[in-house]
Every structure is written in structure tokens, then in C-alpha cells.
Amino acid sequence: MAAILRTAFRHKLIPPLGRMCYSSSPPTTKLFIDGKFIESNTSEWLDIHNPATNEVIGKVPKATQEEMLAAVNSCERAYVSWSETSVLTRQQIFLKYQQLIKENLTEIAKLITKEQGKTLADAEGDVFRGLQRVPGTAMLLAKLFQDTGAPDGTLNIIHGQHDAVNFICDHPAIKAISFVGSNQAGEYIYTRGSKNGKRVQSNMGAKNHGVVMPDANKENTLNQLVGAAFGAAGQRCMALSTAVLVGEARNWLPELVEKAKKLKVNAGDQPGSDLGPLISPQAKSRVCDLVQSGVNEGAKLLLDGRTVQVKGYENGNFVGPTILAGVKPHMKCYTEEIFGPVLVVLEADTLDEAVDIINQNPYGNGTAIFTTNGATARRYTHRVDVGQVGVNVPIPVPLPMFSFTGSRGSFRGDTNFYGKQGIQFYTQTKTVTSQWKEEDSTLSGPAVVMPTMGR
Numbered sequence: 001m002a003a004i005l006r007t008a009f010r011h012k013l014i015p016p017l018g019r020m021c022y023s024s025s026p027p028t029t030k031l032f033i034d035g036k037f038i039e040s041n042t043s044e045w046l047d048i049h050n051p052a053t054n055e056v057i058g059k060v061p062k063a064t065q066e067e068m069l070a071a072v073n074s075c076e077r078a079y080v081s082w083s084e085t086s087v088l089t090r091q092q093i094f095l096k097y098q099q100l101i102k103e104n105l106t107e108i109a110k111l112i113t114k115e116q117g118k119t120l121a122d123a124e125g126d127v128f129r130g131l132q133r134v135p136g137t138a139m140l141l142a143k144l145f146q147d148t149g150a151p152d153g154t155l156n157i158i159h160g161q162h163d164a165v166n167f168i169c170d171h172p173a174i175k176a177i178s179f180v181g182s183n184q185a186g187e188y189i190y191t192r193g194s195k196n197g198k199r200v201q202s203n204m205g206a207k208n209h210g211v212v213m214p215d216a217n218k219e220n221t222l223n224q225l226v227g228a229a230f231g232a233a234g235q236r237c238m239a240l241s242t243a244v245l246v247g248e249a250r251n252w253l254p255e256l257v258e259k260a261k262k263l264k265v266n267a268g269d270q271p272g273s274d275l276g277p278l279i280s281p282q283a284k285s286r287v288c289d290l291v292q293s294g295v296n297e298g299a300k301l302l303l304d305g306r307t308v309q310v311k312g313y314e315n316g317n318f319v320g321p322t323i324l325a326g327v328k329p330h331m332k333c334y335t336e337e338i339f340g341p342v343l344v345v346l347e348a349d350t351l352d353e354a355v356d357i358i359n360q361n362p363y364g365n366g367t368a369i370f371t372t373n374g375a376t377a378r379r380y381t382h383r384v385d386v387g388q389v390g391v392n393v394p395i396p397v398p399l400p401m402f403s404f405t406g407s408r409g410s411f412r413g414d415t416n417f418y419g420k421q422g423i424q425f426y427t428q429t430k431t432v433t434s435q436w437k438e439e440d441s442t443l444s445g446p447a448v449v450m451p452t453m454g455r
Contacts, residue, residue, distance in 0.1 A: 029060040029135045029159065031067055032142045034074035035152025040067060046161075048135065051117035051277040052267035052316040060135045063158040068167045071156035076173055078153025085151075093148045100144040111136040113268035117276040117317070120269055122232050134279075135159055169193045176426065178417070179203065180237070183337075183409070190412035201413035201425055203237065203406055205337040206365035210240045210394060211354045211380065214248040216370035220392075222252060224370065226259045228394035229343040230321045233275045235283075237410075238366050238388075238395045241338060243345045244354045250347050253325060257302050260321040260343070265305070267313050275341055277317040284317040287340030291322055294333035294344065299324040305341060329357060337363070351376060352383075359385045364408030368394050387411065 028045070030037040040061035048058040063071075101108065109123035115134040116123075138157060145155050158164055165185075168174055169192040176199040179189050186202035193200040210228065212221055228240035245252065268276035278284045288306045295301050305320025325345040327334050333344055348354040358367060368390035369380045377391045387407035390396030398404060403419035415421040435451075 026056050026058045029058055029139060031061065031063060031071070031159065032139065032155065032157040033067065033071050034077075034156070035146060037139075037143075038067075040064065040159075042067075046159075048115060049280065050114055051279050052269075052310075052313050052318075054281065054315045054317065057114065058136070060159045062160045063164060065163075065167070068158050068160075068164065068171075071158050072171055072173050074153040074156050078151055081151060082154050093150050096148040097145055097150075100147060101141070104140070104144060108137060108140060110269070111140060113276070116235075116279055118232055118235075118268050119273045119276050123268070165189060166192070169198070170196055172196075175199065175428075177201075178425070186412060199414075199425065201415060201417065202411065203365075203404070203417060204410055204412070205363060206237050206239075206406070206410050207242055207334070207337055207361050207363040208238060208240050208366045208368075209242045209244055209354075209358045209361070209386075211244045211246060211348075211351070211358075211367070211369045212249040212252070213246050213351065213369065213371040213373070213376060215372050215376075216249065216392075217372060218252060218255075221370040222256050222259055224368075224392075224394040225256060225343070226263070226321075228368075230260065230263055230275050230341045233278055233319070234341040235279065235339055237406075238397055239339075240366075240368060240394050241343060242334070243343060244348050244357060245345060246348050246351060246354050253302065253345065256345075257323055260303055260323060263321050265308050265318055265320045266310055267316065275321070277313075278319060278340055279317065281317055283340065284319055287319055287338055287342060290333050290336060290338050290340075291324065291342060294324045294327060294331055297331045297333075298326065298328070299331060299333065299344070300326045329360065334361075351380060355380065355383045359383075362409035365406040365410035366390070366396050368392075368396060387416075 026048070028039065029048070031040055032038070040063060042061040042064050044062040045059040046062065047056045048060055049055065050057050105124055109120050112118055112123035112134070113120050115136050142155060142157055165188075168177060169189060177189060177193045179186055179200070179202045181204065183205040186204035190200045190202040210225055212225070225240065225243055229243075232239065234241060263274040264272055265275055266273035278287060291301070291304075291306060301322075302325050303321060303323040305322040308318050308320035310316055310318050319341055322340075322342040323345065324333055324342065327344040327346050329335075329346070333342070334346070338344075346357060348357060364386045366388040367384055367386040369377055370392055371377055371380075381389045381391065385408065387405040387410070388396045388398065398418065400418050403421040404417040406416070415425040
């Protein structure tokens with residue numbers, strides 16, 4: 001069995017997801033074990049906040065040891081029959097699941113917006129991220145999966161923090177771990193899980209660069225940079241958080257700033273909102289501190305979104321679009337992933353200089369080049385040491401039939417997500433060699449040489 005850690009209406013699904021409360025107490029999130037939504041017996045709970053208001057909108061349990069064991073035992077029982085289920089039957093289940101997700105997309109997006117802060121438009125195109133701060137989407141997706149008729153135990157969901165992570169890394173029945181999150185957590189999970197003989201894939205931090213050549217289509221490129229840098233308030237691993245302006249492209253900075261100024265900051269469920277709040281006060285504080293570190297080290301603050309005020313949401317975790325120019329590779333705002341609506345801008349005289357800057361950065365998740373010259377694009381895609389490259393595509397996330405090939409400091413493991421590699425990750429290869437010969441019954445003595453086919 002594999003564990004997925006990800007630091008989801010026609011049916012009325014809210015009651016199974018948490019206890020209905022008619023008092024001021026926030027609702028609780030349930031566990032999903034052996035096909036049932038179960039109220040946890042834990043004494044430890046985590047608050048879920050609406051990042052636009054910081055009000056507590058729910059509580060999520062830290063699963064007990066007994067509950068985590070029950071989830072694993074359920075998986076073990078289900079594996080026996082599921083492993084014998086034909087590919088055609090599995091395909092029918094997942095096609096139905098796909099259809100249910102499409103039919104309930106609006107409700108899924110509303111949950112993402114409420115718990116994570118994304119705008120509704122962005123949330124509808126998002127992939128759920130089942131952190132303890134945003135459990136609602138994962139539980140809704142579990143209900144939809146249950147509605148496909150999938151056997152009980154093929155999916156189990158527990159909630160927690162350090163104890164849950166260690167349990168998954170250590171339990172011998174769990175054979176594989178798939179993780180998305182920070183470098184600190186990803187490195188820990190990869191090391192501990194691998195030490196216990198598990199197959200692990202950790203997709204971690206990023207510093208995605210967009211290289212702008214002076215021959216690029218200016219209007220389109222500037223629009224692409226603004227959208228990719230500030231969409232989702234910069235809270236996605238493929239956000240284009242760093243621009244490298246080559247040659248005369250550095251003169252485009254004033255126009256870039258003007259476009260960023262026009263973005264509307266508001267709660268994610270409000271019409272016309274371009275970017276919503278950061279997920280927590282701690283996330284906002286970290287982003288603001290990294291921006292200030294850039295200023296202290298000599299970067300130019302061309303646009304400061306740290307003091308943005310959103311009427312009616314004064315307690316929210318909002319940071320507006322922020323642009324730091326004149327950034328150098330040694331600055332903290334460049335060496336660390338900011339994970340917020342901040343674009344840091346570096347300059348280079350040539351394409352080769354830009355490539356060298358990127359290749360010296362430890363991360364290798366994604367990058368993009370903006371140019372109208374095919375030879376330039378070819379040279380860039382060949383030389384840059386990054387796992388996913390876009391040519392005039394600011395966020396080069398591949399289609400699902402291809403693998404998500406982040407590399408270097410952005411990934412730990414042998415096989416990536418999605419595509420053929422994703423299938424291989426969840427597959428244990430077995431090779432069977434058989435031989436049937438009439439003369440086998442007449443052999444008079446043992447053969448002491450290495451047996452080979454055809455002999």
C-alpha cells in the first residue's frame with residue numbers, strides 16, 4: 001500500500017464531513033477509515049482558519065495510534081481483493097470518479113477557497129493539497145470516491161502532524177510514500193522512509209526562473225510574468241517567482257510594475273478578485289520578513305504589497321503584489337523560496353549568463369524562456385539544468401500523460417509523479433520464468449551449469 005501526503009455537487013455531502021453543530025463550537029473533521037467517516041477519539045485538535053478573516057471555521061484531529069493502525073489494517077485487507085481486480089474494472093471506477101469531480105467542481109472550489117484562500121477561478125483548476133490546514137477538500141474527494149462503488153479500504157484518510165508522518169515512514173505495511181511540501185519536511189520524509197526500505201518520492205521547494213529575452217513579445221510576456229508570479233498569491237510550487245531580464249529587456253520594468261499594480265486583492269470568493277490571502281499569519285510574516293531582508297541587502301522595492309488593506313477583511317492574511325529589483329544571487333530573498341506574491345528580478349547581459357545564474361541555484365522544479373527566436377529557445381532548453389522547461393509558457397506543468405519532472409533540490413526519489421513514472425512508482429515488478437519440455441521427465445542426473453532458455 002502507498003501513503004500520499006499532500007503540506008476534493010450533486011449530492012449534499014457536508015454532514016458526513018464533520019459533526020453538525022448548532023452551537024458556537026466549530027465543526028470537526030472526521031477520519032475516513034474502511035469506507036466510513038469516523039469521529040476521532042483524539043484529545044488533540046488543530047484549528048482550521050479562514051485565511052481571509054482568520055476566524056476558526058473547523059477543527060481537524062491528530063489521529064490516535066489506534067486510528068492510524070486501523071487505517072493500515074483496512075488497506076491491508078482491501079489490497080487482497082483490489083490486487084485481483086481487473087484493469088477494466090479499475091478504469092471504470094476512476095472514470096466515474098473523474099465524472100463526479102467534474103460535476104461537483106464548484107463545491108470543491110468553494111472549499112479550497114474557504115480553507116486555503118485561492119480565488120474561485122484558480123481553485124477550479126487546482127489540485128487538492130491535503131494539509132492539516134485544508135482538510136475539507138480531501139474529505140469531499142473521499143466521499144466522491146466512495147460514491148464510485150470502490151471497495152472499502154482502497155482509500156483511507158488520517159489527519160495529523162509529526163506523529164502521523166513518523167507512523168507512515170515507519171510502519172512496515174506501508175510500502176511507498178508520495179509527498180508534496182517544503183524541503184525540510186520532504187528531506188526528512190525521504191530519509192526516514194528510505195531508511196525503512198520504502199519507495200519515496202518527495203516533491204519539494206522551488207525557485208522558478210523566467211528568462212526574458214529582448215526579442216520577446218513584450219505585451220504577452222509581461223502579462224505572463226504577472227499572472228504566473230502573483231496568481232494564487234504565489235502559493236504554488238510552480239509559481240514563476242524570479243525574473244531574469246536579459247539585455248534591453250531590463251527597460252521593461254516600469255511597465256511590469258504598472259501591470260502588477262492593477263491586480264485586485266480580495267477574499268477569494270469575491271467577484272473580480274485576482275489574488276486572495278496567504279494561508280496563515282505565519283506565512284504572511286515570513287513573506288514580509290523575506291521582502292525586508294531584500295531591502296536590507298540592497299534590492300530596490302519597486303512595488304510593496306505588505307501594507308495592503310482589504311475592506312471588510314482587515315484581519316486577513318493579505319499581501320499584495322510585490323516586486324524587488326536589483327536582486328543578486330547571494331541575497332536571502334533569492335536563495336530562499338518565498339511562497340508568496342513576490343517577484344524578485346535579476347538582470348543578465350547574455351543568455352549564457354542567465355543560464356549560469358539558474359544552474360547555480362539549487363532548485364530545479366521549473367523554468368521558462370520568453371523569446372521569438374527558435375535557436376535561442378533551443379539553446380536554452382538544452383543548457384538549463386531544470387526538470388521542466390517552458391518556451392513562452394510561464395508555468396510548464398506537463399499534461400498528466402507526461403511526468404512531473406522536477407529535479408535537483410526540488411525532488412528526492414527515483415521516479416516522478418504522473419505519466420509512466422507515476423505508474424511505475426506504484427508498481428512492484430514480478431518476473432516469472434517458465435520452461436516446459438518433454439525430455440524433462442527423462443533426465444537421469446542434475447545439471448550443474450547455469451540453466452538458459454533453449455537448452
